Amino acid sequence: MHIQATMPLPAGFRPQDFLLFHGRDKQEVSERITPDALQKAIVLKGYPALLGLKFSQDKVHYTLDVDNAQVNVTLDEVHALIRHILGFNQAIEIFEQAYAGHPFIGRMVTTQSGLRVPVSVSPYEAVTWAILAQQISLSAATALRRKFIQLVDLRHSSGLYCYPSAELVSGLLPERLREAGISHTKATALIQVSQQVVSGDLPLNAWLQTETPSQEIAHALSGIKGIGPWTINYTLLRGYGWLDGSLHGDAAVRRAIRGLMVLDELSEKEAARWLQTYQPWRALLAAHLWAWQHALAQQL
Incomplete structure (x- = not known):
């Protein structure tokens, strides 16, 4: 399935902030960055997908390619996603x-x-990145994220690794994540978050759609061992655009x-x-x- 469209950018929009955020991993296992464009592999409705954005002076051209022709994704859904991750509502x-x-x-x-503020493609990506990045340098966190993505090992037909979904991570054992250098505490938190997302106890995407108050989201996340104030506030920022x-x-x-x-x-x-x-x-x-x-x- 392929979707493509163009939308205008707000006056003064700074593409470099968005590209810098998504270009942290110079090995480009999950994202490819050029001076004016991003390609990012994600899991969409259970299937590998490639999201592309190319910036010009006053507009962004975006594409979505899903490795399943039967997946039902509307142009309005993709349009809303692009507006959200680019921070148009801030x-x-x-x-x-x-x-x-x-x-x-x-x-x-x-x-x-x-x-x-560039926003992650999903709140799940935001919270899992925040867990991985706890109390280590950006370079170390980026390397750990790369290993996490490669460990799950789901690829789009473009060759890029997809950022894992909750469904893919929920069935892993902590010992499996430890193989990627992830500490036991972080591995346990990643799996617990993933399992609660799958069960519906942690409805990250539903909160995004219903504009749930930040206090309610923070309270739910605080109940998971290994998640503290920094992880919560970073998740609210990168997952929901809360400023x-x-x-x-x-x-x-x-x-x-x-x-x-x-x-x-x-x-x-x-x-x-x-x-x-x-x-x-x-x-x-x-x-x-x-x-x-x-x-x-x-x-x-």
């Missing part, structure tokens, strides 16, 4: 207008005007705050207090801090 204009003249973050926000999670537990966020405020030290509690003053935009501010820090590193 009210960034309100944030930018409120903080353009701010003494601490104003210059950063103005310089990075148009920044939206007010406090990512004070993120080492890169704290490092960026220290650089921005010219501080020698900054504890998690101090970072939480600093971010608190920017409600309801704490997670969007974290995304600005990540982008600002990345831009500075590119200049070195």
Whole structure:
């Protein structure tokens, strides 16, 4: 099955943020990135699929190829998915207008005007990535994610590995995930999340469709051993586009705050207090801090 269409981009849209997010793994086992395009292998309605996005100055051309001609996916469904993962529904204009003249973050926000938070293709991908990334560096987390994807070993006809679905992971034993270098705690959390998704006890996609309050999602996720505040807030950000999670537990966020405020030290509690003053935009501010820090590193 093949679908293709084009949609306009919001004024000032920054494709580089989206491509950078999806291009973390330079070995490109599940995603292929060019300066203006993404190809990403996913599981869609139980079958391997390839999602493609190609950006031009004011529009994005998208395609979907599913390795089963009988799968029923409508153009409206794909259109809604593209709008969601590109962050079209994020009210960034309100944030930018409120903080353009701010003494601490104003210059950063103005310089990075148009920044939206790239969202994962599914909330399940967001929460499993967050579990894998707990308390390790980005490079280590990316390598662990790659091994996780290759371990499950589902490929699209293009050759790219699909990011695993809950159905594929739910039947695995922790020992199998340990073969990919995943700790026992993380392996257990991954399997428990997957099993609860399959059983319906953790309706990640349904929450996306019904715009369930973040507090309800956070409460459900907090009941799973191995999932704490950082994992929850990162899942809400990357899975649902929620822009007010406090990512004070993120080492890169704290490092960026220290650089921005010219501080020698900054504890998690101090970072939480600093971010608190920017409600309801704490997670969007974290995304600005990540982008600002990345831009500075590119200049070195």
